[in-house]
Amino acid sequence: MKISGNIWKFGDDVDTDLIIPARYLNTSDPAELAKHCMEDADPAFAGKVGKGDIIVGGKNFGCGSSREHAPIAIKAAGVSCVIAKSFARIFYRNAFNMGLPILECGDTDRLETGGSLTVDFDTGEIVRKESGETFSTRPIPPFMQELVKSGGLMKHIQKNLKI
């Protein structure tokens, strides 16, 4: 599975309150959450981000709360993948459970907003389209890609139960 999109770069320790502030947690409607995605880091983000775009972060992305609204907001905003040096543990689990692929890559300092990337989940190869420069990450194992394709863990379970 391959995806490509524009880079939106954020720093270290992007917390779940930045991803989706708690003042919007009186709903879990994906479209409503998407409107406020990354709002306190960049109020214009939801208006700028395009379908398939990629969020790039530093270390400890998604730290803080256990709110699944965070990966829901990112995914519903159109983001196809998050790449960061490391992820907070609850966010990591929630992202795949919601069907949002996320990748660890130690090299994100070299990536900036404005560029675009192609990411191959099978090989773990990330290519900057403009320069052809490559970055490596670990491939996403097939069963985790299945989770993503199904749209999350619960949908995956339902799909398999029907077979």
Add this chain to the structure above:
Amino acid sequence: MGMTITEKILAARAGQEKVVPGDLINADVDIALGNDITAPIAIRQFRESGAEKVFDKDRVILVPDHFVPNKDIASAMQAKELRDFAKEQELTWFFDAGEMGVEHSLLPEKGLVLPGDLVIGADSHTCTYGGLGAFSTGIGSTDLAAAMIRGKVWLKVPESIRFVYKGTLSPWVEGKDLILYTIGDIGVDGALYMAMEFTGPVIEQMGMAGRLTMANMAIEAGGKNGIIAPDAETESYVSPRAVRPYKNYRSDEDAVYAKVIEYDVSNIEAQVAFPHLPENTRGISEVGEIIIDQAVIGSCTNGRIEDMRSAAAVLKGKKAAKGVRLIIIPSTPCVYNTALKEGLFEIFTQAGAIISPPTCGPCLGGYMGILAKGERAVATTNRNFVGRMGHPESEVYLSNPAVAAASAVLGKIGSPDEL
């Protein structure tokens, strides 16, 4: 090779004799917890899955504490989803407004979470129960839905860091300060994916309130869980309340740790975490002049009766400075009633404080004390992220209850010694 307390609990719940860090286990859940923000998603997933009954109506606990009493129509709808589900599923432990308290204060107080338990909760501060000697960790709504159905959770066995606290605590220094100092030392991802085991003579002499506060903030260092071995202090707290049998575990002498970190607490002063990360800690003497608009004393971190007493000891006969809104939130009905009986409310109201019913409220910027642009608060809560208590350009400084109370009186962040 021995096992740590975390490994022993996980092994027991997975039905294995032994586990080592890195093992993936499918473990039995003693308690699965959700609140009014996270449970609605889990409940919808539960329904969509076709499941009809929760795995055990005594072991799925719902506490609508974040936006209850309902702050607006949308929150009211979410709380109603919990109420309807609890009724339909005949959940034994659903705490509606009136009985409701901040979940991580309420469950230990009610004897619902116990030493040796494996607790998962769709709330990151579920790690609090490690203070009782339980393995407990935060998960998302999907994992909660799966656990509500099957009573199981898959987990990776974490490596453990052993923290050893030695020396003598200075006046006004307590569990909150030790955990803030620790996070300041190792950073907000210093224990990422790991168990934080708090040990040493200072912990052994610490009361349950301080222990729960320390375990509560393990997540702020990225930890999977925080844990303290149960002892006589734990036993005296737990045995009168426990709703079911429990088992105490201790780490073996030859347990293996990824790291051992020792602190001499004699050199640690009361801590303040500056915006916008809990790791930005400074000793109270190095804070400088930080004028505040609001002081909040409450939350799952510091809303227990001991915290109320600590604030009252500082506030007695004093008044909050003009221009400072002092908000005090006893975290459960029991804390509320005890504070009332002990005469603490009189001290608080005479100090000009607003006393809120139990709720998470302002801690996560919900309601009951939201900050305007440019405003600053000192709070006994656990996070000071951008926009955490309101406007994205407001600021939150984290401290213990005595420092928050003193700061309210001083009008700026300071120590009770300055009063």
